[in-house]
Amino acid sequence: MTVGGAVMAMVARVRAVRIDVVDDVPQAFADVxxxxxxRRPGGPASSFCLVLSGGPTAxxxxxxxxxxxxxxxxxxxxxxxxxxxxxxxDDPDANQRLVRESLxxxxxxxxxxxxxxxxxxxxxxxxxxxxxxxPDLVHLGLGPDGHTASLFxxxxxxxxxxxxxxxxxxxxxxxNPHQRMTLTLHxxxxxxxxxFTVSGAAKADAFAAVRSGMPVPAHRVCAEHVRWLVDPExxxxxx
Numbered sequence: 001m002t003v004g005g006a007v008m009a010m011v012a013r014v015r016a017v018r019i020d021v022v023d024d025v026p027q028a029f030a031d032v033x034x035x036x037x038x039r040r041p042g043g044p045a046s047s048f049c050l051v052l053s054g055g056p057t058a059x060x061x062x063x064x065x066x067x068x069x070x071x072x073x074x075x076x077x078x079x080x081x082x083x084x085x086x087x088x089x090d091d092p093d094a095n096q097r098l099v100r101e102s103l104x105x106x107x108x109x110x111x112x113x114x115x116x117x118x119x120x121x122x123x124x125x126x127x128x129x130x131x132x133x134x135p136d137l138v139h140l141g142l143g144p145d146g147h148t149a150s151l152f153x154x155x156x157x158x159x160x161x162x163x164x165x166x167x168x169x170x171x172x173x174x175x176n177p178h179q180r181m182t183l184t185l186h187x188x189x190x191x192x193x194x195x196f197t198v199s200g201a202a203k204a205d206a207f208a209a210v211r212s213g214m215p216v217p218a219h220r221v222c223a224e225h226v227r228w229l230v231d232p233e234x235x236x237x238x239x
Contacts, residue, residue, distance in 0.1 A: 054095030146216025
């Protein structure tokens, strides 16, 4: 089930925003990634930069992608992280652990995987992002408060200067624990595609806020293309 031709100029710098209401978000995610990698600029010999996230929906998405491992040229993929909690890489709350458990442990080795680490810090990760030139696809989620990556409402991280691509962050409300590192809005704006995946009725109010143009962090994400994969429960009236 798709919201037909839902293309909106939500942010001037975004070429197009597409919203697809789908029954199976993880499978739709895998479809989009497989297709984007197959159509990557530069052709079969070129690399593809994929930026991943964390959370329960992301885990299911990566499991769906892993089930289609044979369709992806993993040796051409460079994988980065969009955000991370300031915990050890093997901590159960670490996004990099989620990515390894749900995806990387089940597919051939990518060309490179660059997790965010506390030891290196946000500034070093920003330099790594700058060195990749342009992410091809950034996977993002949506929090019930409208946050995405670790860009929370009211956070100073939303005000990072244009040259800063990664920054330390925290949730001013205290609802989301741990200090964080996150890509900035400027880093996300470099992407060819920002792909949001949203599941469950608990996200319906946040998604409605994005659709209505409220200035929640997720609404402020820019990219060449922004695409939303939303299940009927999260879409609410839009379904």
